[in-house]
Amino acid sequence: MRRYFGRKLLVYGLTFFVAVTVNWLIPRFMPGDPVQSMLSRANVSQPAAVEAMRLHYTSMFGFDQPLWRQYLNFWGALLRGDLGISIWLFPTPVTDVIVRAVPYTLGLLVPAILLSWVAGNRFGAFAARRRWLDNSVLPLGYVLTATPYMWLAILLAWALGIVAGIFPVAGAYSFAMRPELSWAFAGSLLQHWFLPFASLFLVAFGGWAIGMRNMIIYELEADYVTYLRSLGAPGRLVRRYAFRNAILPQITGLALQLGVLVAGALVTEIVFSYPGLGHLILQAVQNQDFFLLQGTFLFIVLGVLVANFVVDVAYVLVDPRTRAGMGGAA
């Protein structure tokens, strides 16, 4: 088990290292001069900021220094939590902008991932039991997973928000309100949260249901199932065992899908102008705010790595084979 976690942590450590390095490399080796384009853009919108920007750049990147020195400086700034200054929200530090947005993204993502995973697995296992259900649910599930997140979000916003007028379609709370601890505000939050959550949930749900259905069908062909059935074990016991074994690859699948789910959350936020990381990315792209973009990138990578580690721990808790040092399927 130590070996298992050791390997995982090594991979995550290396991944973070690679991510930071890529982050450092991209602006330097891409065609064009991003610094200049950024400054010239800032020049138009924030004339006062340009000189400060230039100074900040020089101190942070130190273009006059050798490359390795620049690279180390980059790491140094990163470790101090300094991701630069946002141009879009000049002069707020990027870290602050991100920290303000993160709760919204987590508030959407965590419930959507967990609930869709649990519900999708239950439903997929249930669908695998009946042929008619299987034959109608399966294509529906595939259509759901094939749906671009933002399109489902747009459809929901249009149908339930604009046409039916049940839900608001923009922001995280009513524009007439200020954040405060009150029932009215909480209600507004919930109301604004529902549609983005629902569209994330639905697409992910289709994927989990299909994955589970396929896994269960393979498990029901396994030798231990044939043996149990030969000994007259009732379907209930057989299905319980099959579910338990099929859930393991689904946990691994959860780790594999994290990136896709995060991407889904980003575009969904954009549709609903939900003030999370996706919204920041859109603003960063539109305002050519590369500091903000890269900071968000690092933040997301870090989040995904942490989530992966949580999934690894969950896997060990569920699969006895990893605990007994037999390797298991991870």
Next chain:
Amino acid sequence: MSLTVTGLRVHYRTLRGDVKALDGVTFSVADGEIMGLAGESGSGKSTLGKSLIRLDGRMRHVGGTVELDGVTLPIGDDAAMNAHRFREVSLVPQYAMSALNPTRRIGRMVSELLASRGAGPETAELERRLELVGLSRDVLDRYPGELSGGMRQRVVMVISTLLDPSLLIADEVTSALDVSTQRAVARTLREFRDRGLVKSMIVVTHDIALVHQIADTITVMYAGRLAEKAPAEALVTAPRHPYTRMLISSLPEAGVRHEDRRLAGIPGAPPSLLDPPAGCRFRDRCPLAFARCAEQPPFAEVAPGHHVACWKAE
């Protein structure tokens, strides 16, 4: 009479039509008898073994009856058959090494299985029997992955016989083992019978030499039908059916493992079971064939306990 099979017909559904894997099989197994069931692959021996406990998805019970201790087994009805499985008919499968749920401790799996069949947890008896096959009780606290293949197979043998079934089917239990382990398994099976844990047993195998060590009687199948059934010694030393004779003479010296290959000594191949020819199915390959072989010979008793399906076996 422990087991009586009469005119059993089981077909396999395939794209090109029904494969008549069992085409009128009649025999009986006495109380306390260990019957070896031998034949080439495709002879129907595995189908027969499965038919007695659980037909797989593509098999269909077409005709004939199976009676165990005077009760007819509903072999074509998967749900009704459940009541008889494990308690009266049980199985040590060919895939015994992978027959245990990899994510359950063995002890817990056994108690859940027993509970699901309405049998109490028989912990003391279970431990006694594990000891019988040379395993300590702490295998119950282990996951299957922590045991060796041989240990897993022994665990399966213990589980399968836990409710003292009347009939145990052992399907190719030795094919994945080395010679010394094969002998140990053979000894264990006999011991189970001797101690009365199972009343009678059918050992399905392609290995006549090995089954000779375990079985009291041996039945040889050919192309979906029985060719010969006789006491083990008689079948090996004085076979009457020309197919059995060729099978025995093509064996390497006794005790050496005989692979499941096409018999080099017998030219030709078994007929297709999609649309088998009338009459004796061995006649195209048989050196003794004559005009009458166009008619199916009965599975007749030519000596006490010795049945042969051949016109020339008198």
Next chain:
Amino acid sequence: MTTTPAVTEETPVPAVRREALHFALRNGKLVAGLVVVVVFLAAAVVGPMTISYGPNDYVGPAMAAPSGEYWFGTTMFGQDVFAQFVYGLRSTFLVGVLGGGLAALIGMAVGFTAGYRGGLVDEVLNMITNIVLVLPALVVLLVANAYLGVRSIGVQALFIGLTSWPWAARAIRAQTFSLRSRDFVDLARLSGVRTPRIIVREIAPNMSSYLFMTFILLFGGAVLVAASLDFIGLGPTQGVSLGLMLNNAARWSALQLGMWWWFVPPGAGITAVVGALYVMNVGLDEVFNPKLREM
């Protein structure tokens, strides 16, 4: 999310092919999926030829609902949505084939090498695969694309290919691993056949159906990622794509204006093509994997 079919047993090849074809023609999922994909492919190929103007030309009245003249209506600026749709489909297929194809090539190269060689090579490749696997692809693509002044479908596909191969490499590695010790591979090795040749001649053909299904999934994945990129505003700077149409519709408040014809077709097109491919894949799985066949 993906099915992981097992490599089928070895039986004589012509018999397998005949049987596979028999099941393929009777498999409703495969046939239905294929029909949908072919219809959309035909629209993507033929559609633009029947339209005399470009997808971004201002040809009609602004904000017109679908009519006999403009089947899918027009945009805020009087562009023909149908023209954008068929041109956009082209981009979708193109990015799928290029991006998915590149990912499949990398996945195969890494998977075959790691699975066949084993040992240290495997360790290193496995580590690289895991690293790329954990990195959230879309976010990497965002950063890379944001710095590109001029973006094209080709470059987009290149980046997508470079980031989406890891799971395919893993799956192919596992399959190769199980084929490596088979008799026919041993035989080839013993008769002195060189490694690349063994992989191309002995291993790859034995899992061709699996490779094809992997490509389909990568294709679908590439299309979805490209759509997200386009939607965020990092799509090709010239031309049209379905994701870009969604981006424009959202940006110009098509929702609030009730211009459903602007945002429904592009999303429906993506969903239909990718969904049909996925359903087709289940069908293929059932055809090639005898255990899943319904008798």
